[in-house]
Amino acid sequence: MKPSRSQGTRWINHRRKALSSLASNYRCIVAHLLERQGDSGPDQQKLKAYWRQLTSSKFVLYMALYQDLLADLAELSLDFQADELSLSSVRSRVMASQAALLKQKEQPSPYLHPVITAFTNTGSTGVFIYKGVEISTSSTSAEAFHRQRREIVNTINACIGQRFSTFSTDPVLLASEVFDPVNMPAEDNISAIQQYGDSDLLERQFSTMKRMQGDWRLRLKTSTIEDLLLIKSEGCDPVAYESEEAVARWWAAGLLRRRPNIQPYGP
Numbered sequence: 001m002k003p004s005r006s007q008g009t010r011w012i013n014h015r016r017k018a019l020s021s022l023a024s025n026y027r028c029i030v031a032h033l034l035e036r037q038g039d040s041g042p043d044q045q046k047l048k049a050y051w052r053q054l055t056s057s058k059f060v061l062y063m064a065l066y067q068d069l070l071a072d073l074a075e076l077s078l079d080f081q082a083d084e085l086s087l088s089s090v091r092s093r094v095m096a097s098q099a100a101l102l103k104q105k106e107q108p109s110p111y112l113h114p115v116i117t118a119f120t121n122t123g124s125t126g127v128f129i130y131k132g133v134e135i136s137t138s139s140t141s142a143e144a145f146h147r148q149r150r151e152i153v154n155t156i157n158a159c160i161g162q163r164f165s166t167f168s169t170d171p172v173l174l175a176s177e178v179f180d181p182v183n184m185p186a187e188d189n190i191s192a193i194q195q196y197g198d199s200d201l202l203e204r205q206f207s208t209m210k211r212m213q214g215d216w217r218l219r220l221k222t223s224t225i226e227d228l229l230l231i232k233s234e235g236c237d238p239v240a241y242e243s244e245e246a247v248a249r250w251w252a253a254g255l256l257r258r259r260p261n262i263q264p265y266g267p
Contacts, residue, residue, distance in 0.1 A: 012077040016070040023067060023111075027131045030054055058140040060115060060130050065149055068109035069156065072100045087176045091167040098157050105150045116142075208232050 022029070033051040037044065053059055076097040079085060103109075108116050118128040119137060126137050167173050212228050213220060220228075235241075 012070060013074040016067075016074040019063065019067055019070060023063060023131075026054070027133055030133050055133060055135055056140075057119060057128075057135050057137045058145075060135055061112070061119065061140065061145050064112040064115040065152070067111035068104055069101065069152070071109070071111070072097055073156070087173065090164070091173075091177070094160060094164045094167065098160055101153050101157055101160075105153045116145075205229060205233070 030051065033047050033054065036047050037051065039047075076093060079093050080090075104112075115130060118130065120142055122128045122137050127134050128137065129135070208229060209225065212225065
Protein backbone atom coordinates (compact mmCIF):
# COMPACT_ATOMS: atom_id res chain seq x y z
CA MET A 1 0.00 0.00 0.00
CA LYS A 2 1.75 3.13 -1.24
CA PRO A 3 0.84 6.38 0.54
CA SER A 4 -0.30 9.28 -1.60
CA ARG A 5 0.54 12.90 -1.05
CA SER A 6 -2.46 15.15 -0.47
CA GLN A 7 -0.91 18.17 1.24
CA GLY A 8 1.59 20.62 -0.16
CA THR A 9 0.11 20.61 -3.64
CA ARG A 10 -2.42 22.82 -5.34
CA TRP A 11 -3.62 20.32 -7.96
CA ILE A 12 -7.05 18.96 -7.10
CA ASN A 13 -6.40 15.76 -9.01
CA HIS A 14 -3.61 14.89 -6.55
CA ARG A 15 -6.07 15.13 -3.69
CA ARG A 16 -8.55 12.98 -5.58
CA LYS A 17 -5.93 10.29 -6.08
CA ALA A 18 -4.96 10.40 -2.40
CA LEU A 19 -8.59 10.12 -1.33
CA SER A 20 -9.20 7.25 -3.75
CA SER A 21 -6.16 5.45 -2.33
CA LEU A 22 -7.52 5.88 1.19
CA ALA A 23 -10.96 4.58 0.21
CA SER A 24 -9.64 1.58 -1.71
CA ASN A 25 -7.29 0.57 1.13
CA TYR A 26 -9.68 1.53 3.90
CA ARG A 27 -10.12 -1.97 5.31
CA CYS A 28 -6.37 -2.64 5.39
CA ILE A 29 -5.66 0.66 7.12
CA VAL A 30 -8.30 0.06 9.79
CA ALA A 31 -7.04 -3.48 10.40
CA HIS A 32 -3.46 -2.24 10.66
CA LEU A 33 -4.37 0.44 13.20
CA LEU A 34 -6.40 -2.05 15.22
CA GLU A 35 -3.50 -4.48 15.28
CA ARG A 36 -1.01 -1.83 16.36
CA GLN A 37 -3.13 -0.74 19.31
CA GLY A 38 -1.72 -3.59 21.38
CA ASP A 39 1.84 -2.36 20.95
CA SER A 40 3.39 -0.48 23.81
CA GLY A 41 4.90 2.85 22.97
CA PRO A 42 4.35 6.60 22.89
CA ASP A 43 2.09 6.37 19.81
CA GLN A 44 -0.42 3.93 21.28
CA GLN A 45 -3.00 6.58 22.19
CA LYS A 46 -2.51 8.31 18.85
CA LEU A 47 -3.17 5.06 16.97
CA LYS A 48 -6.34 4.49 18.99
CA ALA A 49 -7.53 8.00 18.15
CA TYR A 50 -6.86 7.41 14.44
CA TRP A 51 -8.77 4.12 14.56
CA ARG A 52 -11.77 5.72 16.29
CA GLN A 53 -11.83 8.52 13.76
CA LEU A 54 -11.59 6.23 10.72
CA THR A 55 -14.35 3.94 12.01
CA SER A 56 -16.80 6.75 12.78
CA SER A 57 -19.79 7.30 10.54
CA LYS A 58 -18.95 10.99 10.22
CA PHE A 59 -15.56 10.23 8.69
CA VAL A 60 -16.95 7.65 6.26
CA LEU A 61 -19.80 9.89 5.11
CA TYR A 62 -17.60 12.91 4.49
CA MET A 63 -14.94 10.80 2.80
CA ALA A 64 -17.54 9.56 0.30
CA LEU A 65 -18.91 13.09 -0.12
CA TYR A 66 -15.48 14.54 -0.85
CA GLN A 67 -14.84 11.78 -3.37
CA ASP A 68 -17.89 12.90 -5.33
CA LEU A 69 -17.02 16.59 -5.02
CA LEU A 70 -13.40 16.12 -6.03
CA ALA A 71 -14.43 13.99 -9.00
CA ASP A 72 -16.16 16.98 -10.62
CA LEU A 73 -13.62 19.55 -9.49
CA ALA A 74 -10.65 17.47 -10.62
CA GLU A 75 -12.14 17.06 -14.09
CA LEU A 76 -12.60 20.81 -14.30
CA SER A 77 -9.01 21.35 -13.17
CA LEU A 78 -7.69 18.87 -15.75
CA ASP A 79 -9.72 20.59 -18.47
CA PHE A 80 -8.06 23.89 -17.64
CA GLN A 81 -4.63 22.27 -17.96
CA ALA A 82 -5.31 21.05 -21.50
CA ASP A 83 -3.33 22.80 -24.23
CA GLU A 84 -6.24 22.72 -26.66
CA LEU A 85 -8.63 24.51 -24.30
CA SER A 86 -10.21 27.50 -26.00
CA LEU A 87 -11.31 30.67 -24.26
CA SER A 88 -14.86 30.25 -25.49
CA SER A 89 -15.23 26.84 -23.82
CA VAL A 90 -14.12 27.94 -20.34
CA ARG A 91 -17.50 29.39 -19.45
CA SER A 92 -19.44 26.33 -20.64
CA ARG A 93 -17.22 23.95 -18.67
CA VAL A 94 -17.50 26.04 -15.52
CA MET A 95 -21.29 26.12 -15.85
CA ALA A 96 -21.39 22.35 -16.39
CA SER A 97 -19.26 21.77 -13.31
CA GLN A 98 -21.46 24.05 -11.21
CA ALA A 99 -24.59 22.26 -12.40
CA ALA A 100 -23.07 18.89 -11.47
CA LEU A 101 -22.18 20.18 -8.01
CA LEU A 102 -25.65 21.63 -7.42
CA LYS A 103 -27.14 18.28 -8.31
CA GLN A 104 -25.26 16.72 -5.41
CA LYS A 105 -27.13 18.87 -2.89
CA GLU A 106 -30.26 16.75 -3.15
CA GLN A 107 -29.17 13.62 -5.00
CA PRO A 108 -26.20 11.58 -3.73
CA SER A 109 -23.56 10.78 -6.32
CA PRO A 110 -21.99 7.34 -6.98
CA TYR A 111 -19.57 7.32 -4.04
CA LEU A 112 -21.96 8.70 -1.43
CA HIS A 113 -25.11 6.88 -2.51
CA PRO A 114 -24.29 3.38 -1.15
CA VAL A 115 -22.85 4.82 2.06
CA ILE A 116 -25.81 7.06 2.83
CA THR A 117 -28.20 4.22 1.99
CA ALA A 118 -26.49 1.87 4.44
CA PHE A 119 -26.31 4.66 7.02
CA THR A 120 -30.04 5.41 6.91
CA ASN A 121 -31.06 1.72 6.94
CA THR A 122 -29.23 0.71 10.11
CA GLY A 123 -32.42 0.45 12.15
CA SER A 124 -32.10 -0.17 15.88
CA THR A 125 -28.63 -1.70 15.68
CA GLY A 126 -26.89 1.63 15.05
CA VAL A 127 -24.18 -0.12 13.02
CA PHE A 128 -23.65 -0.53 9.28
CA ILE A 129 -20.97 -2.24 7.24
CA TYR A 130 -18.56 -0.27 5.03
CA LYS A 131 -15.94 -2.25 3.11
CA GLY A 132 -16.16 -5.06 5.65
CA VAL A 133 -15.77 -2.77 8.68
CA GLU A 134 -18.49 -2.14 11.24
CA ILE A 135 -19.27 1.57 11.47
CA SER A 136 -21.23 3.10 14.34
CA THR A 137 -23.79 5.80 13.52
CA SER A 138 -23.47 7.56 16.87
CA SER A 139 -20.99 10.22 15.70
CA THR A 140 -23.45 12.13 13.50
CA SER A 141 -27.06 12.28 12.34
CA ALA A 142 -28.50 12.16 8.85
CA GLU A 143 -30.13 15.58 9.23
CA ALA A 144 -26.89 17.25 10.30
CA PHE A 145 -24.95 15.63 7.47
CA HIS A 146 -27.46 16.62 4.78
CA ARG A 147 -27.56 20.19 6.09
CA GLN A 148 -23.79 20.54 6.06
CA ARG A 149 -23.54 18.85 2.68
CA ARG A 150 -25.74 21.55 1.17
CA GLU A 151 -23.66 24.25 2.85
CA ILE A 152 -20.43 22.77 1.48
CA VAL A 153 -21.80 22.56 -2.06
CA ASN A 154 -23.12 26.12 -1.90
CA THR A 155 -19.77 27.40 -0.65
CA ILE A 156 -17.84 25.64 -3.41
CA ASN A 157 -20.22 26.93 -6.06
CA ALA A 158 -19.96 30.46 -4.71
CA CYS A 159 -16.15 30.29 -4.82
CA ILE A 160 -16.19 29.02 -8.41
CA GLY A 161 -18.67 31.70 -9.44
CA GLN A 162 -16.59 34.43 -7.84
CA ARG A 163 -13.34 33.15 -9.33
CA PHE A 164 -14.73 32.98 -12.88
CA SER A 165 -17.19 35.88 -12.67
CA THR A 166 -15.38 37.81 -15.40
CA PHE A 167 -16.32 35.15 -17.94
CA SER A 168 -19.96 36.17 -17.45
CA THR A 169 -19.50 39.94 -17.25
CA ASP A 170 -16.47 40.94 -19.28
CA PRO A 171 -17.59 42.01 -22.79
CA VAL A 172 -14.36 40.86 -24.43
CA LEU A 173 -14.59 37.38 -22.93
CA LEU A 174 -18.27 37.15 -23.82
CA ALA A 175 -17.47 38.16 -27.40
CA SER A 176 -15.05 35.23 -27.66
CA GLU A 177 -18.02 32.86 -27.62
CA VAL A 178 -18.51 33.62 -31.29
CA PHE A 179 -15.58 31.29 -31.96
CA ASP A 180 -17.38 28.39 -30.30
CA PRO A 181 -18.86 26.16 -33.04
CA VAL A 182 -21.82 25.44 -30.78
CA ASN A 183 -23.02 29.01 -31.26
CA MET A 184 -22.95 28.77 -35.05
CA PRO A 185 -26.41 29.44 -36.57
CA ALA A 186 -28.40 26.72 -38.26
CA GLU A 187 -27.83 26.06 -41.95
CA ASP A 188 -31.31 27.25 -42.94
CA ASN A 189 -30.76 30.65 -41.29
CA ILE A 190 -28.92 32.30 -44.17
CA SER A 191 -28.95 35.84 -42.80
CA ALA A 192 -27.53 34.76 -39.44
CA ILE A 193 -24.80 32.74 -41.12
CA GLN A 194 -23.80 35.75 -43.21
CA GLN A 195 -23.44 37.84 -40.06
CA TYR A 196 -21.61 35.10 -38.16
CA GLY A 197 -17.96 36.07 -38.42
CA ASP A 198 -17.58 38.77 -41.08
CA SER A 199 -14.64 37.51 -43.14
CA ASP A 200 -14.19 40.87 -44.88
CA LEU A 201 -13.83 42.64 -41.54
CA LEU A 202 -11.24 40.11 -40.37
CA GLU A 203 -9.24 40.53 -43.56
CA ARG A 204 -9.26 44.30 -43.17
CA GLN A 205 -8.08 44.01 -39.57
CA PHE A 206 -5.21 41.72 -40.54
CA SER A 207 -4.23 44.08 -43.35
CA THR A 208 -4.21 46.97 -40.89
CA MET A 209 -1.98 45.03 -38.51
CA LYS A 210 0.41 44.26 -41.36
CA ARG A 211 0.68 47.95 -42.21
CA MET A 212 1.24 48.92 -38.58
CA GLN A 213 3.97 46.38 -37.95
CA GLY A 214 6.51 47.43 -40.51
CA ASP A 215 10.27 46.97 -40.49
CA TRP A 216 10.66 49.72 -37.89
CA ARG A 217 7.73 48.71 -35.64
CA LEU A 218 8.10 45.01 -34.93
CA ARG A 219 8.03 45.30 -31.13
CA LEU A 220 4.66 46.90 -30.51
CA LYS A 221 2.87 45.89 -27.34
CA THR A 222 -0.46 44.11 -27.53
CA SER A 223 -2.23 47.06 -25.92
CA THR A 224 -0.72 49.43 -28.50
CA ILE A 225 -1.87 47.23 -31.38
CA GLU A 226 -5.38 47.07 -29.92
CA ASP A 227 -5.49 50.87 -29.58
CA LEU A 228 -4.29 51.40 -33.13
CA LEU A 229 -6.82 48.90 -34.50
CA LEU A 230 -9.59 50.63 -32.58
CA ILE A 231 -8.54 54.03 -33.93
CA LYS A 232 -8.38 52.71 -37.48
CA SER A 233 -11.70 50.82 -37.40
CA GLU A 234 -13.83 53.14 -35.26
CA GLY A 235 -11.93 56.41 -35.24
CA CYS A 236 -13.13 59.61 -36.85
CA ASP A 237 -11.91 61.16 -40.08
CA PRO A 238 -8.40 62.65 -39.65
CA VAL A 239 -9.55 65.85 -41.37
CA ALA A 240 -12.35 66.35 -38.84
CA TYR A 241 -10.26 65.34 -35.84
CA GLU A 242 -9.71 68.04 -33.20
CA SER A 243 -6.50 67.46 -31.30
CA GLU A 244 -6.75 70.18 -28.63
CA GLU A 245 -8.28 67.90 -25.99
CA ALA A 246 -5.79 65.10 -26.64
CA VAL A 247 -2.83 67.51 -26.48
CA ALA A 248 -4.12 68.99 -23.22
CA ARG A 249 -4.47 65.54 -21.73
CA TRP A 250 -0.96 64.63 -22.85
CA TRP A 251 0.37 67.88 -21.39
CA ALA A 252 -1.20 67.23 -17.97
CA ALA A 253 -0.29 63.53 -17.84
CA GLY A 254 3.00 62.03 -16.78
CA LEU A 255 5.18 62.21 -13.70
CA LEU A 256 7.59 64.76 -15.22
CA ARG A 257 6.68 68.23 -16.38
CA ARG A 258 6.57 68.92 -20.10
CA ARG A 259 9.25 71.45 -21.08
CA PRO A 260 9.12 71.97 -24.84
CA ASN A 261 11.25 75.13 -24.73
CA ILE A 262 14.37 73.39 -23.40
CA GLN A 263 17.17 72.83 -25.90
CA PRO A 264 17.64 71.00 -28.17
CA TYR A 265 13.89 70.49 -28.66
CA GLY A 266 12.76 74.08 -28.12
CA PRO A 267 13.15 77.07 -30.41
